Amino acid sequence: MSKDHYNTLGISKDASDDEIKKAFRKLAHKYHPDKGGGDEAKFKEINEAYQILSDKQKRAQYDQFGSAFEGAGGGASAGFGGFDFSGFSGGGPGGVKFEFGGDGGGFGDIFGDIFGGGGGEGRRQQQERGNDVSVDVEISLEEAVTDTERDVNLHLSSVCSKCDGSGAELGSNIKSCRTCSGTGQVKKEKRTILGVFAQMEICQDCQGQGEKPEKNCSKCGGDGRTKESRNIKIKIPAGIATGQTIRLSGQGEVGFRPKSGKSVPGDLYLTVHIKPHQIFKRNGDDIIYNLEINFSQAVFGDKIEVQTLQGKIKLKIPAGIQSGKIIKLKDKGLPHLQGRGKGNMFVVIIIKTPEKLSKKQKRLFEELKKEGL
Ligand SMILES: [Zn+2]
Ligand SMILES: [Zn+2]
Numbered sequence: 151m152s153k154d155h156y157n158t159l160g161i162s163k164d165a166s167d168d169e170i171k172k173a174f175r176k177l178a179h180k181y182h183p184d185k186g187g188g189d190e191a192k193f194k195e196i197n198e199a200y201q202i203l204s205d206k207q208k209r210a211q212y213d214q215f216g217s218a219f220e221g222a223g224g225g226a227s228a229g230f231g232g233f234d235f236s237g238f239s240g241g242g243p244g245g246v247k248f249e250f251g252g253d254g255g256g257f258g259d260i261f262g263d264i265f266g267g268g269g270g271e272g273r274r275q276q277q278e279r280g281n282d283v284s285v286d287v288e289i290s291l292e293e294a295v296t297d298t299e300r301d302v303n304l305h306l307s308s309v310c311s312k313c314d315g316s317g318a319e320l321g322s323n324i325k326s327c328r329t330c331s332g333t334g335q336v337k338k339e340k341r342t343i344l345g346v347f348a349q350m351e352i353c354q355d356c357q358g359q360g361e362k363p364e365k366n367c368s369k370c371g372g373d374g375r376t377k378e379s380r381n382i383k384i385k386i387p388a389g390i391a392t393g394q395t396i397r398l399s400g401q402g403e404v405g406f407r408p409k410s411g412k413s414v415p416g417d418l419y420l421t422v423h424i425k426p427h428q429i430f431k432r433n434g435d436d437i438i439y440n441l442e443i444n445f446s447q448a449v450f451g452d453k454i455e456v457q458t459l460q461g462k463i464k465l466k467i468p469a470g471i472q473s474g475k476i477i478k479l480k481d482k483g484l485p486h487l488q489g490r491g492k493g494n495m496f497v498v499i500i501i502k503t504p505e506k507l508s509k510k511q512k513r514l515f516e517e518l519k520k521e522g523l
Contacts, residue, residue, distance in 0.1 A: 155199035155212065163213070167204065174200040278357055280307060280375075280403035280416035284395075287420055289386060291427045294484055295459050298386045302420070307403035308378040310370035315409035317374035318363030324410075325364050327356035334360040359412045374407035384420055389435060389487035396420045429457065435484040435493025442502045443467060458482045458495055465497065473501040 156163055159173040174196060183190040202208045287300050309315040318324055326332035330353035340347045352358040366372030382401060390396075398418040405413025424432070431438040437459060443452065451469030455462050460482060467477075476496050483493025507515065 153195070153199070155203055158195055158199040159203065165203075170200065170203050174204070278359075278406050278413045280405040280408075280414065282416040282419060283402040284419040284421065286423060287384070287386070288423045288425055289390075290425050291430060291432065291484075292459060293386070294390055294424055295388060296485075297388050300384045300386060302382050302384060304380050304382060304418075305377055306380050307375045308380055309404055309408050310367060310374050310376045311378075312369035313363075313367035313374060313409075315374040315404070315407060316363065317367055317370060317372040317407040317409075319365040319367050322363050322365035324361050327353060327360055327362050329353050329355035330360065332360040334358040357406050357413075359407060359410050361410070372407075374409060375404045382418065384418075386420075386422060387487060389485040389489075390422050390424075391432075391487070392422065392424045394422055394487075396422070430459070432484070435486055437483045437493065437495040438498065439495060440498045440500055441465075442500045443471075444502055444504070448473070448499075448501045456497065459484065467499070471499055471501075473499060475499045 156165070159165075159170065159177060161169055161173045165173070177196045178193065178200075180187075181189045181193040181196060183193055202212050283304060283306060285302055285304065287302065289298060289300070310317070313319070316324060327334070330336050334353050334356060335350045335358065336353045338349050338351050340349045353360075356362045363372055367374070370376045382398075384396065384398065386396065396419070398420065400415045401418035402416025404415045407413060408415070429439060439456070441454070441456060443454070447454070447467055448471050449469065451471070452467045454465050454467060456465045458479065463479070463482075465477065465479075476498050479495040479497060481492040482495035485492045504511070
């Protein structure tokens with residue numbers, strides 16, 4: 151049987167790799183057996199042509215020896231036995247995702263390259279485990295002093311309210327999957343240059359659950375889950391710092407047909423960010439605060455009201471304090487995360503030199519000057 155692979159793909163003999171890929175992609179979409187007007191025989195022929203022409207070595211051989219090479223090499227045409235075309239059924243609304251059981255000599259990878267990532271949330275992409283979800287939350291430094299709570303509203307895959315997560319339409323039963331005889335696995339043949347190997351794979355019909363609804367739920371399409379707005383209360387522990395992440399096990403998206411008990415939900419990861427504070431700097435669990443005082447306060451000492459994370463306190467400034475001196479306020483920092491004890495607050499004294507003086511102030515400072523101050 152002589153075939154012209156270039157003709158099959160509708161390209162010229164000097165077509166570039168890119169042109170081959172494009173032509174194949176277009177034709178594969180047009181003829182793929184699951185589509186209206188699809189043609190399995192034609193599709194196989196296109197695959198065959200592509201498998202040879204997309205492989206530099208095979209293409210060179212084909213160009214040199216023509217179809218004769220196929221009979222001798224046996225690689226390409228025989229390789230299609232490994233593909234399961236039933237795998238094309240059930241494309242989701244986002245488009246069809248191509249999945250091949252056997253890789254037929256690297257073909258699966260090429261498919262992935264061309265079609266991968268393009269699919270929406272097609273039913274072929276269902277996973278037994280729900281997706282992990284991550285969110286960012288911003289809190290104030292004051293909020294980090296004590297345990298705090300946040301409500302986050304997330305749009306997540308949740309248990310379908312109509313079927314309660316079973317995936318079955320009302321009145322329809324869950325039955326053992328016929329494709330895999332209830333085992334959840336199917337045997338696939340993998341062809342390699344060393345021969346044919348049998349490989350067990352997860353049954354795509356039941357996603358490895360071994361059972362499926364007789365009739366799919368009309369709301370979730372048998373998935374057992376739908377996207378819903380979910381309000382989740384998250385407890386944020388005292389002492390948390392920017393960039394730290396809280397993991398809430400099982401609070402992510404629900405898995406495939408959650409009621410079956412055979413899938414697990416994903417986790418929710420919450421990353422905390424602390425808003426920069428107007429007057430405080432954080433250093434670990436310590437707080438640093440610059441306090442400006444004037445000359446006379448430094449000379450005579452004073453009692454000044456200062457803000458701390460725990461509220462206002464009266465701070466005693468000793469007489470004769472120097473600029474740059476640090477006053478430590480014990481335990482006025484942040485609590486250690488999940489531990490005992492607290493950080494401290496450090497008040498850095500800054501003596502402010504007056505820049506504009508009234509006539510009277512000027513006269514007084516001149517007096518001081520005469521006194522050597
Ligand atoms: Zn449902
Ligand atoms: Zn099955």
